[in-house]
Each structure stands twice: as structure tokens, then as C-alpha cells.
Amino acid sequence: MIVHIVAGGPERFLTDFEEYETETKIKWIGVDRGTNYLMERGIHPDMAIGDFDSISKETLHALKDKNIHLLKYPSEKDETDMELALQHALKLKPEIIRIFGATGGRLDHFLANIQLFSVSAEKDPSISIMIIDQKNEIEIKNPGTFEIKKSSAKPYISFVPVTKMVENLTLEGFKYPLKNRHIFFGSTLCISNELIYDFGTYSFTNGILLVIRSCDD
Template identity: 50%
Template sequence: MQKTIYIVAGGPEAYIPKLENDQDVLWIGVDRGVYYLLQAGICPHIAFGDFDSVNEAEWAVINKQLTNINRYLPEKDETDMELALLWAVKQQPALIRIFGGTGGRLDHFLANVFLMARPSILSSLSCTIEMIDEKNIISILRPGTYTIEKIADKQYISFLPLSREIIDITLIGFKYPLKDQHVSRGSTLCMSNELIQSKGTFSFKEGILIMVRSMD
């Protein structure tokens, strides 16, 4: 049975939804995210990081409770999140969700978005990768047909081309429908749409798309 993997990174804690243990989830802690998990009563399966964002007392807690820690020097080529995500992808999970990847430093946030969309990751993974915070759900999508359900507290749905162009995007069941539209990177055509039914469908033939479901 494929596992669902949740990765908890060390972004500002105020942006992270309440974390609740689930036996069907494989938890990964990244740097300070390991401490967040332990504070929530969740012991991660594996941890990655240089742990330069925790103090000595917090590191002592982490080191005492975990045995599977991959600790690195701060001077390295990969970010802590990259190391964790590459490990997660190798497990061939059913779903990957990232928490603690937004807020705080914009360079970290943008790096995480581009990391989720790395061609080598997308080509070797059949599942969806999502990055979640208190107000947003960010998904990276490949060509195909998708059905989504209305989420009461995240009514706005935006589609942003990450590749140079999205070919033949079609939106059905949305306030602003589209039919076989070409959308170029930088276009705001597909910003702040909404479902007008309990479910909607969208599809596109070529490109890489970012879907953001948000609340005000």
C-alpha cells in the first residue's frame, strides 16, 4: 500500500495548520519542523537538516527522541527541503503534502515552489505534491483532466502557468469558464476563479500549472 507523506519544514509556525497524528501518514521533519512535530506529539519517521534554526535546548530534545536523523553541515549545495523531498519521492507515495514551506523568507518559498515543479521530480512521481498553510493550498499539476470539490473556507481558485504556456485549458463548473484556451506565463486570466457547483473539472494538454486554492 502506498503511503501518504507529510513533510513539515521550519517556516513560521503561525502559518502551519494544526498538525494531528495519523497512522497512515509517514511524517518527515525538516530542520526546525522536527521540533514542531515533537511539540505536536508526533515523532517523525525521518529527519533532515543542518538544524541551524534550533537552539541547543531544542536540539537536545530532537536528538534525544529521534534516531533516524540526517544532519548536514550548513555549507551544502542542497536545501534541507530538497534533501527531504528527494527522499520522499523515492518512496513512491500516494500523496506528498508540505507544511511550513510558506511565510517568512520569500526566497525559501519560491525555491520550494520551483522544487516541487522540478522536471526530474515530476517525471518520476505519479502522485500530487501540495504545499499547505493556514490560507492556501498550492498544487503543481501536469497535463490531464482533474475533478475538484468546493472547499468552504478556500473558495478562490487560481491557475498560474509555470511553464512558458499552458495549452488548451478548459474550466467547467467555474464562475468564469474557459474552453481550449492558451494561457502564457505571466497572464492573470485565471486568477481568483470560483466553483459554482459542488464539483468542477479542469483540463489542459501541455505545460506545467500551479493551482492555488485560497481564502481572504
């Protein structure tokens, strides 16, 4: 199963959902204004979460008419709407969680989300958590060896430690290769790399890593 969470960040940063609609066993979760984005694109979420202050009356009526599971919370609470959505997504035990609409808006929310997703990935390494917008694809990775495919749409690849240190990072098939390097939090050594072959690999033995694929245009 794959879970897609659509948050209420600026709409202009959303990627096209059509490329994901052909996948099977997808559950969509709308987070407050993100529910509007889904409904406007003809996608009926399996669940909608938030205080719903930013959802149009038409959308709210449509959600109720279609018996979509609504989880309404007060605007003043200890958790953000995204944290609540992620908690529900994790309970479904999916293979992949993709988050849309989580970039391009408030930096405090974005940074909090990165921390939140990193902690969740560490607790359950079997679930791949990704943040996607028009220019970036961010994946939170636990230790292991991974193959990565060259992409003309997002040619630049950066590796950013989330933990104090990522140990024994090795990059093969890249313009700037590495061999068993320890990368400390705050290092810019692995920013803006590129693949020189159709496929490459990266591996590390300890820590949590953000793998960011991006483009300039």
C-alpha cells in the same frame, strides 16, 4: 503512502495537523526547525533533516532517545534542506507529498521551492505534490482531467502556469469558465475564480499548472 514534510517557516502560518493524523501510512519528515514544530505537537517524525542549529537541545535529545533517523548536513552546502528532504521523500514513492511550513517566510526559499517541486512533479507525474498553510493550498499538476470540490474554507481557486505555456485549459462548473485556452506564463487570466456548483472540473493537455485554493480571512 503519504509523506508529510514540515519545514521551518513561521509557525503562525502552519495549518492544524490533526486533520491529517487520522490518515494511514503517513511518514513525517522534519526539516530543521520544522522538527521542533512536530515534536511540540506530539508527532514523532520518521526522519529529521538539517544542520539542527535551530532545534532546541531538548528536541535533539528527544529525537536521539527515540532513535529517530537523523540526517545532519553542514549549513554550507549546495542543496537546501528542503531539497534534501524532498529527495528522500521521492525515494519512498508515495502517492502524495504534502509540504507544511514552506510559506510566509523568505521569498527566495519559497520561489526556489516552487521551482523545485514543479521539476519533481514533471519527473514523476504519479506523485501529487502539495504546499499547505492556513490560507492556501497549492497543488502542482501535470496534464490531465481533474475533479475539484467546492470549499467554503478556501473558496477562491487560481490557475497559474509554471511552464512557458499551459495548453488547452478548460474549466467547467466555474464562475468564469474556459474552453481549450492556451495560458502563457505571466498571464493573470485565471486568478481568483470560484466554483458555482458543488463540483467542477479542469483539464489541460500540456505544461505544468499550479492550482491554488485560498481564502481572504
